[in-house]
Amino acid sequence: MPDWMVEATGLVKTYQRRDGSTVAAVQGIDLHIRRGEIFSLLGPNGAGKTTTIAMISGLIAPTRGDAKIGGHSITREPLAAKRLMGVVPQEIALYLELSARQNLEFFGRLYGLSGRELGRRVDEVLDFIDLTERQRDRLDTFSGGMKRRVNIGVGLLHRPQMVYMDEPTVGIDPQNRRRILDTVKRLRDEYSLTILYTTHLMEEAQELSDQVAIVDQGRIIARGSQGELTQQVGEQDRLIFTVGQQKVEEALLRRIEQSAEGVTRALYDAPAVGDADGAATAGTITVFARRGRRALPGIILAINDASLEIGSVEVREPDLEAVFLHLTGRALRD
Amino acid sequence: MRHILIMVWNGLYISNLDRTGFIIKFVTPFLLSTIIAFAFSGLGSSLPVIEAFPVALVNLDEGADSGGGPVNLGDTFVQVLLPAADAGPAAAPVCPAADAAAGSAPPVAITDLLTTTRLNDAEEARAGVRSGLYQAAIIIPPDFSRRLSPQVSATGATLAGTEIEIYASGASPLQGSIVRSLVQAISQQLVTGNVTIAATLQTLIDRAGSDPAFGLAFAAAGASGTFQPDFACAFVPALNTVTVAREPLDAVQQRSVFVQILTLFGAAQAAFFALFTAQFALLSLYDERKQGTLQRLLVVPMPAWYIVAAKLLTAFVNVVVQLTVLLLALTLVASLREGQVMFIWGDAPLLVLLTIMALALSVCGISALLVGLARTPEQARLFGSLINVGLGALGGSFGFVLPAAIAGVSPIYWGSEAFRQLAGGNTDIGLNLLVLLLQGGIMFVIGSWFFVRRSGIKGA
Ligand SMILES: Nc1ncnc2c1ncn2[C@@H]1O[C@H](COP(=O)(O)OP(=O)(O)O)[C@@H](O)[C@H]1O
Numbered sequence: 001m002p003d004w005m006v007e008a009t010g011l012v013k014t015y016q017r018r019d020g021s022t023v024a025a026v027q028g029i030d031l032h033i034r035r036g037e038i039f040s041l042l043g044p045n046g047a048g049k050t051t052t053i054a055m056i057s058g059l060i061a062p063t064r065g066d067a068k069i070g071g072h073s074i075t076r077e078p079l080a081a082k083r084l085m086g087v088v089p090q091e092i093a094l095y096l097e098l099s100a101r102q103n104l105e106f107f108g109r110l111y112g113l114s115g116r117e118l119g120r121r122v123d124e125v126l127d128f129i130d131l132t133e134r135q136r137d138r139l140d141t142f143s144g145g146m147k148r149r150v151n152i153g154v155g156l157l158h159r160p161q162m163v164y165m166d167e168p169t170v171g172i173d174p175q176n177r178r179r180i181l182d183t184v185k186r187l188r189d190e191y192s193l194t195i196l197y198t199t200h201l202m203e204e205a206q207e208l209s210d211q212v213a214i215v216d217q218g219r220i221i222a223r224g225s226q227g228e229l230t231q232q233v234g235e236q237d238r239l240i241f242t243v244g245q246q247k248v249e250e251a252l253l254r255r256i257e258q259s260a261e262g263v264t265r266a267l268y269d270a271p272a273v274g275d276a277d278g279a280a281t282a283g284t285i286t287v288f289a290r291r292g293r294r295a296l297p298g299i300i301l302a303i304n305d306a307s308l309e310i311g312s313v314e315v316r317e318p319d320l321e322a323v324f325l326h327l328t329g330r331a332l333r334d
Numbered sequence: 335m336r337h338i339l340i341m342v343w344n345g346l347y348i349s350n351l352d353r354t355g356f357i358i359k360f361v362t363p364f365l366l367s368t369i370i371a372f373a374f375s376g377l378g379s380s381l382p383v384i385e386a387f388p389v390a391l392v393n394l395d396e397g398a399d400s401g402g403g404p405v406n407l408g409d410t411f412v413q414v415l416l417p418a419a420d421a422g423p424a425a426a427p428v429c430p431a432a433d434a435a436a437g438s439a440p441p442v443a444i445t446d447l448l449t450t451t452r453l454n455d456a457e458e459a460r461a462g463v464r465s466g467l468y469q470a471a472i473i474i475p476p477d478f479s480r481r482l483s484p485q486v487s488a489t490g491a492t493l494a495g496t497e498i499e500i501y502a503s504g505a506s507p508l509q510g511s512i513v514r515s516l517v518q519a520i521s522q523q524l525v526t527g528n529v530t531i532a533a534t535l536q537t538l539i540d541r542a543g544s545d546p547a548f549g550l551a552f553a554a555a556g557a558s559g560t561f562q563p564d565f566a567c568a569f570v571p572a573l574n575t576v577t578v579a580r581e582p583l584d585a586v587q588q589r590s591v592f593v594q595i596l597t598l599f600g601a602a603q604a605a606f607f608a609l610f611t612a613q614f615a616l617l618s619l620y621d622e623r624k625q626g627t628l629q630r631l632l633v634v635p636m637p638a639w640y641i642v643a644a645k646l647l648t649a650f651v652n653v654v655v656q657l658t659v660l661l662l663a664l665t666l667v668a669s670l671r672e673g674q675v676m677f678i679w680g681d682a683p684l685l686v687l688l689t690i691m692a693l694a695l696s697v698c699g700i701s702a703l704l705v706g707l708a709r710t711p712e713q714a715r716l717f718g719s720l721i722n723v724g725l726g727a728l729g730g731s732f733g734f735v736l737p738a739a740i741a742g743v744s745p746i747y748w749g750s751e752a753f754r755q756l757a758g759g760n761t762d763i764g765l766n767l768l769v770l771l772l773q774g775g776i777m778f779v780i781g782s783w784f785f786v787r788r789s790g791i792k793g794a
Pocket residue numbers: 015016023024025026043044045046047048049050051052
């Protein structure tokens with residue numbers, strides 16, 4: 001039996017709303033994370049990723065189930081379990097009126113560091129997150145990306161064996177995102193840290209993960225290495241046609257499925273109104289097909305017959321997005 | 335415990351970075367009390383140095399005949415107030431002790447304070463006060479000696495109470511209060527003297543009752559008039575007045591109107607603003623939740639209740655620091671204004687500190703209850719301000735004073751009253767401390783319970 005860093009079994013979290021109704025945020029999640037690996041929880045917003053992390057970090061009590069961190073139960077031996085972990089919350093969780101260094105020093109002290117040892121660790125972390133120059137500045141003068149880096153730094157101060165990182169790249173520019181992804185890989189490769197990484201971005205999970213668990217509606221719907229997961233979709237390519245705001249009939253999807261050899265499935269994804277950027281996205285038709293490029297002409301004809309205009313066409317090799325779509329019939333970004 | 339102290343320190347540090355908080359905590363109450371003190375004590379005009387002021391003295395005492403012959407205590411009074419003048423039949427007796435005492439203690443001569451004029455008519459004296467001729471009139475009633483002399487009967491010797499009338503002008507309260515404390519001190523001495531005589535007589539009578547031979551001799555001496563004990567030294571004007579009059583006079587004289595107003599308003603303002611400090615400190619738990627730092631604290635390997643304990647302790651320390659700094663700042667202002675280093679809160683700094691702590695406890699208890707009962711931080715802020723203003727009004731922070739029965743609801747009353755008492759040299763503030771500690775303790779316990787519940791922190 002492997003030496004699990006994190007071993008969660010049967011985690012359930014049910015929230016009680018003020019009006020008496022309940023929200024089943026997490027409906028039975030098992031996790032087994034090996035030492036030294038990056039384990040991603042991939043799932044759309046509201047899937048239950050943050051709630052899961054909150055339970056296994058001891059922030060909230062599970063309704064049912066338990067998690068062991070390095071063998072210590074988070075519900076029965078919370079202090080021992082918490083000593084092993086560093087947490088990087090989804091939201092920036094820092095004192096904005098303090099400097100980067102003051103934040104690090106404060107949390108470092110709470111983790112039992114003091115004196116020269118504290119100073120050394122803080123210097124180390126500042127160097128690691130590349131903020132030595134700005135260490136004396138108040139955080140409210142920092143950019144979003146810089147705050148994110150401090151947010152990560154605080155979680156690393158006490159040299160934990162494992163780190164939870166909850167969507168650490170949300171809301172920052174591509175340059176800072178790159179930097180953070182590289183940091184995460186360095187933590188595994190140079191410091192042998194175990195990392196539980198959550199994201200709703202397929203590309204991130206794809207780039208980082210040794211193991212992935214796909215979460216949807218409070219449950220893990222698939223897990224394994226990336227290779228194992230994409231095999232679930234088979235050797236199918238994914239053809240994505242954007243069709244703007246035009247209406248797509250169910251009948252068209254059925255016709256597409258008949259239009260060429262190798263086509264197994266056609267799905268319609270309606271335009272999302274007002275997403276994160278505030279702009280409406282285009283509707284898309286996604287078609288799964290073996291040897292996708294060969295099926296392309298037939299599909300295009302079928303769409304043209306329905307008097308729909310095609311905005312763009314994209315052919316993708318099997319990936320995690322495809323797995324999610326395949327399993328749920330929905331796109332990850334919803 | 336280390337964890338709690340680290341969090342308290344951080345909380346104090348952060349709360350003092352906040353400029354608005356700093357202004358509400360220190361600047362506003364300080365400026366308010368200083369401005370009020372300047373405004374009401376007459377800005378710029380120096381205080382009236384208390385010079386000898388005119389007082390009328392009317393002695394209507396008809397004297398009494400106690401066991402030892404005729405006594406006129408009113409005359410003794412006159413001797414004290416008009417030592418050099420011809421005080422009437424009973425010339426001051428010379429006692430060896432009096433000379434010794436007079437030599438050792440530099441006397442504050444009563445003539446330095448009062449220019450006493452002796453009148454025979456009480457109504458004339460009162461009219462003189464009304465017309466401004468005298469600042470006060472001291473009127474000794476006809477039965478003064480009679481009532482104060484021991485009434486010897488078969489069963490014992492007793493004293494009856496009496497009253498000296500002090501007719502003072504409302505226009506000069508300070509002078510009135512000086513005369514009042516002087517007269518009080520002198521009568522105290524007279525009464526003490528007479529109590530001694532009464533006790534002595536009582537002993538003699540008791541002895542006569544139990545010892546037949548002595549009883550016969552005592553009765554015979556009394557009947558023949560040879561029992562003439564010398565009680566004159568029970569009233570030693572030079573000895574008594576000087577020592578008794580000194581203390582209250584010093585206290586009254588040193589505290590200028592400016593300092594009096596400063597202590598009065600300063601104490602009430604400091605206590606009032608302390609309520610806000612405690613509230614802000616506790617409400618910062620909501621800010622920490624919004625900021626996410628609470629979530630971070632919750633994953634630190636320490637018991638969750640440390641977080642709540644640290645918040646409560648931060649509030650407490652914040653208030654203690656605030657009150658201490660304010661009281662010291664006000665004392666500094668007074669020193670600058672009076673041109674001499676002085677501590678305006680009396681001469682029991684430990685009691686001042688104890689009052690500060692008791693008041694801080696009470697104030698934090700109220701805030702914990704409020705923050706714990708409110709459903710949202712917005713609600714807590716709104717109701718908090720209303721309740722604080724209410725408590726301030728009840729406790730006398732806004733310049734009007736309510737009867738103690740109503741004001742007593744507010745810890746501000748008990749706290750600022752204790753400071754005022756201490757400032758006046760009165761250390762008898764046990765009741766204030768008791769009420770504050772009880773009020774504070776109960777509120778703190780109930781409040782903390784609600785606060786913990788509201789914090790939503792499990793295991794706290
Ligand atoms: N404190 C809460 N009370 C009620 N519902 C909650 C609470 N926290 C999360 N939820 C709900 O639980 C579900 C999962 O949320 P979350 O774990 O934050 O998802 P994710 O992190 O994957 O986006 C969502 O539907 C969310 O609305």
